[in-house]
Amino acid sequence: MYNKYYLNHLQELESEAIYVIREVAAQFDRPAILFSGGKDSIVVTHLAKKAFWPSKIPMPLIHIDTGHNFAETIAFRDQLVADLGVQLIVGSVQKAIDNGRAVEEEGLNASRNELQIVTLLDTIEEHKIDAAMGGARRDEEKSRAKERFFSHRDEFGQWSPKNQRPELWNIFNGHKRMGEHFRVFPISNWTEMDVWNYIMQENIPIPSLYFSHYREAIYRDGAWLPNSEFLVLKPGETIEYKYMRFRTLGDITITGGIESDADTLEKIVREVSATRSTERGNRSDDKRSDTSMEDRKRQGYF
């Protein structure tokens, strides 16, 4: 009888995410969107645009700049911020290292991934952000499978996985003490496939790095690591010229790419639906241990 009145799964996920984003705007004084330049935070930003249209997005974007970026990511970010007419807040890991707040890792696999935690928490505190929205998804990683939409952080910015508030129906509890904040994940229920299908359906611009292109890279731990001024070669490693693309985008020193000829959104969707490994499988930050994501999240990671 009501067959006409149903939403398909992408429409339902979109509607859910818009509802969550509007709850954030309504329940918090100083919310922000954590923008990494990756496809997930691009989708969250797109959803926020839809949630408040015809108003502008009523909150700033926060970018944690590791100093080890893909140039394309920064150019993309600046263009998007200009198009949306929103404020951009940049937290600099380099500055945190320079003033002694963070200590650079050393060695072959050194990265600034964990150092982002300090800068992120400092930026949240400095701008008195009480809700930071991100593009994390539950399907990405097993500790993220246990995340809430509204994830409470104590005054040290830490996550307490055993002590999470129950979250029932779609009633979100944003009550907190002074100095505490929330991380909010509007696309919790989306899978990688959903994100790509949605990007294609909505024709959302994404950085060129996601499409196959030629670049210099070395093969390490099962992935093609891009050549950059920060890369330290191990004995036996050689730089090759590869037709490749990235499935996720992070710090240039830890983001491995795959060989691929997917140079259009259609081809990417096809490739992702046929692939047999997870997107974070190419991220060396997740390979450190079985619970490395949980451990970083406890400290205040995204």
Added chain:
Amino acid sequence: MDYNTSIDTTPLTNIELLRFATAGSVDDGKSTLIGRLLYDSKSIFEDQMEAVKLSSERKGLAHVDLSLLTDGLRSEREQGITIDVAYRYFATPKRKFIIADTPGHIQYTRNMVTGASTANLALVLVDARHGVIEQTCRHSFIASLLMIPHVIVCVNKMDLVDYDSRTFNKVVEQYHDFASKLDIKDVRYIPISALNGDNVVNHSENMPWYRGASLLDTLETIHIGSDYNHLDARFPVQTIIRPHANEYHDYRGYAGRIAGGIFRPGDNITVLPSGFTSKIKSIDTFAGPVEEAFPPMSVSMRLEDDIDVSRGDMIVKNNNQPEVGQDIDAVLCWMSAKGPRPGAKYYLKSTTNEVMAMIKEVIYKIDINTMQRLEEDKEIKMNDMARVKMRTTQPLIYDEYRRNRITGSLILVDEYTNETVAAGTIRA
């Protein structure tokens, strides 16, 4: 036939979303069943499988322990149990599924309630050797209390009873007797062996006497289109959209998600609790105005008249209105380690509204294993279910939970600790 080979890798777009909850404890085969659904629908990736194999070997196990896929937290892996709700995802060419995987033990009842609150369907596992046991009753009672519209009873471990039809029929009879006392609209029974895959994805050759659909077939085809309330138009206002831009100078949109019924431009509406009336001028989305809005759409509504509307108000149709009142009769599931303090005030959140509330009276507690009313013991503790009377400081706009799961649900938040201490379903 191996299901893997029949997977279509074309993008999934125009398919429905089904949310289902499972509950279970150690050894009842829940993890194996979920593992099989994920594995057979190609939702486990090679690197995940590799990691699980390595972890199983490190633990000295002879088999691949699929529960390691689902138990993600350090403490869960250490103890080998599920504590918190975990959400899993898989898709077939017909549907996309979200599994709320919850622990089955009574001490984690609150986690089960959490997982069940958003589910369209509950999977109840029964061991064919043991039949309906206390845990089966508890899980089914929670499903019924939270008005999950569909229940699939999987009679598992059929391989251990020689795939005997009489054993299956006995369990069906037992469950049917018990479920007649519950409020579940649609119950189905499937004999399975999660371990061997009988009737999970494909119809089992070991049980030719069973003519029904396999579990996955059932999940793919069960009709969920009428699960939302399409009769009583309810629109809780989340936030007001006012662009302050020249182009949209006078724009004033009420943003929210439809909680029930169908709204159309031109409808005569009432704003509650104020009682002001107006007419819908347009229903807007980023993609343009729509002719009809129904649950669970997120939209923004404009009215013909400039009246006072704010967050927490509800827009409804004139001829069909919800209850508005300060005396609330509800069944609470208590979620906090500490019981209610005498005379304590709580934030009561329901839809987008928030008021203060006090528990005036505990009418009775419910033994969730036997469903018996406990009229004597009225001390509420963690994981208890209790029917209570509450009084709110401001009027609450609500429907009976059994009529609408969105406008009939509430949570209580402790005003000092900010913890979510209870979940409630509103009675008439």
